[in-house]
Amino acid sequence: MGCCHYYEFTDAGDRVFAVDAASIKFGPGVLVELVDDVRALGMTRVAIITESALRSIEPVANAIDALRRSGLAIDIYDEVKVEPTDRSFLNATEFAQQGQFDGYVSIGGGSVIDTCKAANLYSSYPADFLDYVNPPIGAGQAVPGPLKPHIACPTTCGTGSESTGIAVFDLLSMQVKTGIASRALRPTRALIDPLCAYSLPPPVVAASGFDVLSHALESYTARPYTARSRPDVPEQRPMSQGANPFSDIGCRRALELAGGYLVRAVADAADHEAREQMMLAATLAGIAFGNSGVHVPHGMSYSVAGLVRDFYPDGYPQHEPMCPHGMSVIVNAPSAFRFTAPACPQRHLEGARLLGADDRGAGDDDAGEILANRLIEMMRATGMPNGVAGIGYAESDIPALASGAFAQPRLIGNAPSPVSEIDLQSIYRLALRYW
Numbered sequence: 001m002g003c004c005h006y007y008e009f010t011d012a013g014d015r016v017f018a019v020d021a022a023s024i025k026f027g028p029g030v031l032v033e034l035v036d037d038v039r040a041l042g043m044t045r046v047a048i049i050t051e052s053a054l055r056s057i058e059p060v061a062n063a064i065d066a067l068r069r070s071g072l073a074i075d076i077y078d079e080v081k082v083e084p085t086d087r088s089f090l091n092a093t094e095f096a097q098q099g100q101f102d103g104y105v106s107i108g109g110g111s112v113i114d115t116c117k118a119a120n121l122y123s124s125y126p127a128d129f130l131d132y133v134n135p136p137i138g139a140g141q142a143v144p145g146p147l148k149p150h151i152a153c154p155t156t157c158g159t160g161s162e163s164t165g166i167a168v169f170d171l172l173s174m175q176v177k178t179g180i181a182s183r184a185l186r187p188t189r190a191l192i193d194p195l196c197a198y199s200l201p202p203p204v205v206a207a208s209g210f211d212v213l214s215h216a217l218e219s220y221t222a223r224p225y226t227a228r229s230r231p232d233v234p235e236q237r238p239m240s241q242g243a244n245p246f247s248d249i250g251c252r253r254a255l256e257l258a259g260g261y262l263v264r265a266v267a268d269a270a271d272h273e274a275r276e277q278m279m280l281a282a283t284l285a286g287i288a289f290g291n292s293g294v295h296v297p298h299g300m301s302y303s304v305a306g307l308v309r310d311f312y313p314d315g316y317p318q319h320e321p322m323c324p325h326g327m328s329v330i331v332n333a334p335s336a337f338r339f340t341a342p343a344c345p346q347r348h349l350e351g352a353r354l355l356g357a358d359d360r361g362a363g364d365d366d367a368g369e370i371l372a373n374r375l376i377e378m379m380r381a382t383g384m385p386n387g388v389a390g391i392g393y394a395e396s397d398i399p400a401l402a403s404g405a406f407a408q409p410r411l412i413g414n415a416p417s418p419v420s421e422i423d424l425q426s427i428y429r430l431a432l433r434y435w
């Protein structure tokens with residue numbers, strides 16, 4: 001294996017990595033067990049957070065029905081916004097405050113799970129909205145204590161939000177995506193049922209699948225945890241602690257699965273094996289990046305999604321312009337990895353190989369190109385936009401895009417080499433078009 005010296009101890013660097021993972025149950029039909037899990041966690045007044053469009057999907061409808069018949073007090077909030085905003089987080093918080101719930105069940109994609117994390121947080125520990133939001137946009141205050149139990153039931157093969165302590169949203173006043181990051185936000189348990197993935201529209205499988213792929217690739221190529229300064233007190237060790245030997249395991253397997261199954265899962269909705277394996281890839285990548293953090297492609301995605309003007313992708317609600325999260329990530333990825341490859345070429349090459357690229361005879365100098373080309377090949381095979389221009393951006397948008405990305409130090413600082421705002425401008429420029 002390459003990069004055997006990736007984790008080198010230094011005097012000032014950290015020597016400890018932490019492993020936090022949600023308790024997970026995975027398998028077709030596992031949602032049938034939801035009522036048992038709700039009872040096991042002692043919930044009696046339960047908030048179900050979901051999205052109205054999902055309620056007709058059979059495994060979701062059955063799970064909600066079983067909760068209704070359980071005799072537990074339940075109330076449903078199904079107005080979650082795809083790509084949530086501070087306003088939609090606050091709407092869900094109001095619902096949570098009024099219901100006086102002692103537990104939460106989220107059923108949906110990352111938008112739903114993130115909204116549930118926020119509603120649980122702000123109803124448990126009310127504060128000004130920006131108090132818990134990541135700096136520099138918010139104050140980054142620590143969450144004062146544990147939240148109410150939360151069972152997350154992801155219905156897409158994507159975000160990995162069920163395994164992380166991160167909630168992402170659009171801050172409307174600044175037109176920028178940002179997030180809240182705290183271990184306290186990590187759901188108590190996750191029930192991951194691949195049956196939910198069978199009915200997803202192909203564009204949703206494509207966008208969420210590339211989110212998975214990039215979680216794994218970014219975590220694998222992130223700055224090593226040993227390169228971060230040792231914290232003064234253990235509690236200050238960040239969740240985005242950098243690449244580490246634990247996260248590497250999940251990343252490698254998730255990359256293999258994405259390389260083998262992503263294109264198949266998009267091409268044929270009846271290919272249940274491919275969709276199940278992508279759900280497993282999402283889970284593994286989620287656990288991995290929840291313990292290491294992502295970097296440049298995700299940091300750049302925040303402004304690609306936040307500044308979107310008139311882009312209406314197939315398979316998503318058409319009432320307002322939006323760029324799905326995974327799509328806003330992957331349009332940056334080939335250019336971003338071309339930039340980061342010289343910092344740890346063997347990791348970039350291994351990532352490309354795990355995704356199915358032929359790297360025979362390749363040397364360190366070829367790593368960025370081989371990885372970028374494999375990503376572009378997969379993007380073309382799944383109908384992704386041709387770079388950032390494919391979402392509607394032009395050269396004149398680059399300064400605004402770069403300044404939005406540079407305002408995400410939690411992500412940009414997790415890259416394997418330093419990245420300046422000028423670097424981000426040139427990465428965006430080279431991400432405008434790929435073919």
Ligand SMILES: [Fe+2]
Pocket residue numbers: 159211215298325329
């Ligand atoms: Fe993501």
